[in-house]
Amino acid sequence: MVENIFQSYNLVQFEAARLYDGDKDCVGYVLLVFNLLRRQIAQLEDTKEATSGQSRRPDLKTGNVLMTKGIRTNAKKRVGAVPGVEIGDIFFFRMELCTIGLHAPSMAGIDYMSVRISQDEEPIAVSIVSSGGYEDDVDGDDGLIYTGQGKEMDQKLERGNLALEKSLHRGNDIRVIRGIKDVGNPTGKVYMYDGLYRIQESWLEKGKSGSNVFRYKLGRLPGQPEAYKTWKKIQQWKDGTITRFGIILPDLTSGCETLPVSLVNDVDNEKGPAYFTYSPNLKYSKPAPRDPFVGCACNGACLPGNENCDCIQKNGGYLPHIVNGVIVSQKSVIYECGPSCQCPPTCRNRVSQGGLRVRLEVFMTKDKGWGLRSWDPIRAGAFICVYAGEAVDDSKAQELAGENEEDHIFDGSRTYQPVEILPGDSNNAPNLPFPLVINARNAGNVARFINHSCSPNLFWQPVLRGNSKEFDLHIAFYAIRHIPPMTELTYCYGMVPPEKADCGKRKCSCGSPKCRGFFY
Template sequence: MEQGMGSESIPVSGSVDKTRILNIKPLRCLVPMFPPSPDLSSFSSPQSASFVCAPPTGPFPPGLSPFYPHSFSNPQPTPMAGPYGVNETIPSPVPLNSFRTPMPSSRPANGHARGGGSRKKSSARVTVTDEDEPSDSQDQSEQYFGVDSEDVSRVGSRRKGSQRAAKSGRVVNASSSPEVDLETLVSNFLSRFDLSGITSLKRDEGDRDYVGYVLMVFDLLRRKISQLDDSMGVSRPDLKAGATLMAKEIRTNAKKRVGSIPGVEIGDIFFFRMEICVVGLHAPSMAGIDYLSLRTSDEDPIAVSIVSSVGYGDNDEDGEVLIYSGQGGNMNRSDKDMSDQKLERGNLALEKSLHKGNEVRVIRGLKDLANPTGKVYVYDGLYKIHESWVDKGKQGHAVFKYKLLRIKNQPEAFTLWKSIQLWKDNISSRAGVILPDLTSGAENLPVSLVNDVDGEKGPAYFTYFPSLKYAKPFTSLQPSPSCSCKGGCQAGDANCHCFQKNGKSLPYTLFGIVLSINSLIYECGPSCLCPLNCRNRISQAGLKFRLEVFRTKDRGWGLRSWDPIRAGSFICEYAGEVIDESTIDSFVRENEDDYVFDATRSYDPPESMRSMSTGSPKIPFPLVISSKNVGNVGRFMNHSCDPNVYWQPVIRENNNESYLYIAFFAIGHIPPMSELTYHYGTVTSGNVEQRKKKCLCGSSKCRGYYY
């Protein structure tokens, strides 16, 4: 799918008055193309003279006016109707920074501190390895408070009186209704999935599809358990979800092996150690070294995988070399508890692997910038141990050190992350950059325009706008009272109208992860009294990931992220101009281009989510959006028959007027630099065959065409 773009001259930050902006035409060459002034009659239109260029400071052709930022004529704003008033005005083509929506708070005040190695009793406790080293993982617990509507009558929102029940795996709600058995809730939840295909063969050896399916079940179950922790005190839903799947043998690659793991690719990312366990990449949920014993006379163990954590003293500055610290010795404890590390268990296995020369899988634990106390785990491929020695720790105790070298000719993983960090520090280090920020400051984060494929200097002109432009809103089907939650919407608050409209639940976790699938989300509207960082305004907070519009090899322009994206995360809206309901049919017939989002099409849920989906998203109004002339980064997202992104309708109400939006969310974890794609849906009326287009998504599930 070939896409379009609009761009403006990029001034040096702080050097110009951004309130004074003119439309300008980019990018048919390295120097942007600019339109003639409105009063110029001797010049033809940009379409007929598409390669007219002028340097920013002149000299200018006869009759051509200076342009922004070197000219300070103030353009007239474009009137529009929007959720903040029919007479609202937004500057065109680039929204000013003052219209940028604020970022929500990144972490609740009562969030948990680090403590992955804690063994305190709770209802989420699981049996872990008996290794005596501290966990290399951080406490990934999340304080989510919402519950599904099907559970709200049984599960209360207050913690008081629930701790005693939690010890037995039961929940007592605030209204003294019968206790709820957590195991029953989990079993009922898992019954929605088709688990009949889990055989001993799948458990012992998976494939790409099955690994993805297991991870999807884990993530949705973890989110489900997370909703109960306000009433139960389940502080580690990730451990509870992992332990449940392990106990029910919903896992894969359970048989340990040397070398690569079927269905797991280099560069795959994980946000929880239990995810790594259920797919068989690394078996221990806490220990950093996984090993097995060879069936030989001396039963020598050999290492099969390690998790490298910078918090445990590992040196990961080099993308091809890793200096790994051994286990044991209680190095992270108080001085009196420290001791020399011993050549046993994992340390012995690494030493034996040095002499046997077997491959060792390496998983790198990196800081999660979206969650300062969390980590992202990156599978970095296969290494071999080159040498070992004994070093002295900070307190003088013996520490085993192992030097591992990455096997050549493997895809980039950790080295790619290091490159991305360099790009963030210095955009000029990114090869092929055409524009550092094609939004000209309209978004929270810059969006780079990059072409390292061919000589194309940019897509066709359009006006960048971060949200929808309504000619008129929809009329609410029923009264739409606003919430009065001055401190932000909270689950269980019977007085919160937004909580009630969402089926007595909140659609997002405190970290902005969506909890519903293909259902209508009611977000807080302009007249709600909650703050702009309310957890029920996730899609209004702008971009949270550093995105890049890039030139693909055979499908025009596409979209990808420099940052890792966690499953369920909001990515962006689909912005553009809302087509009037009375003209939708004629517009769709006459506009068969790639810049239309038609929410009335049939959208089958992604295969990995069909167990949890009820089919196409249910929209209350027929919504069609044109992004041909006005749009945001969403217009660059290409079609795929096996997408990693899906959309949901989001409605914001204001004084009995409804504004319907399209929000994109991640299906699963998306590694950096992976193209973001969604399914365009299927035309249900008209001449379907004439709208059929050849699909070049390249996925194993490609049907060969799309509409």
């Protein structure tokens, strides 16, 4: 099954140089393939798990396949930074760390390599994963006390412990990956790359279990961007122990959303965006020019593999989302259960109707006006929000366009490049049944603040809900890749036909290395 999925991708094989020494594009490509394949395997196994009750690990299967097939990068072990991996990057699976060369062991917390000293070789540590697996671990903003390997008996100065001791004397840099509780999955973790550290001292002491344990004090090298420190600061904002600097409103939505959305400006003195009515819904001023999609007649929740569920069958026989509302892949259209379906509001096939799932803030950018970002880490494929406002026809959109630099218009009639595309998989571009245009100038939700980027981290997905009264089409946004906290959320605004290429063109300030220099 896994082999069949993999073969369908027609993947690019890395040349030797990129396999052993990657860059940002290589790392991004490997992680994109990892997450697409993992989600597809999880979707297929969803049905088996529902019937057998067995728990499976699609992440391990995916990692093993990619490593075997050579879809990996930075395979050569090294001391110091890994090409293409930035401080603050996040991961949701240990196998992701393996495939990009950040931390090779899929289980062990210490990664090490041998170096030659005169005629002999000795181990040195190159990376550690600090995730609170040992009861004695202590962390701080710019340092941590790490417990050596070996839990149930006295630890020995061998393997990873010996490598850490040798690194203390050599003074080499060690990559530190912090394991953090995943707010979206109580049993899972988020792994954040926190930069380079050095071991400052070590000692042997009695642990809480009564066994002798090695302890290593590590200090973070100065001059590096904040990562774990930012995450801890966000937790304090949430707990109310400190106040977010520059906050204007604690909740821009006035309770309209499931989670508050802060309004923040720590750049200048502007007190907020132009007045608008916050509304989480899309309203049609007149009926859409299509027949309704009626939906399903399931009495309970729509379960994976249910051949009698009309919504599941319209989606090709599978639920379009796996656990936690993560979309499997971009589709021309997704069929969700809706008002006319008999399943409950908690049905897994109502992802876009459940409100916000991550804590967002509207913030003042340095050069693009107001933008949107998240306090929480976001995993690839996660649902962000829908685009709310008023559905208008194309002629009205042309009238609105250009009247205001911040026109807050979503234009589905433009041309959009499929963003999760792999070679041989080019048929999943959004395909709207009619040119849906949404005006969010006077009324809308957080989506009106999502800025354009030529290298976006979000994609939009048409969602058709089961509704016997009207054609119920919506636009939902999902994450293309993992998005660290406090990273601006962006999507591509699309391209206009050649005959309109000179109308409404604006200078782009997205800052991407692949920036076109303009957008519409």
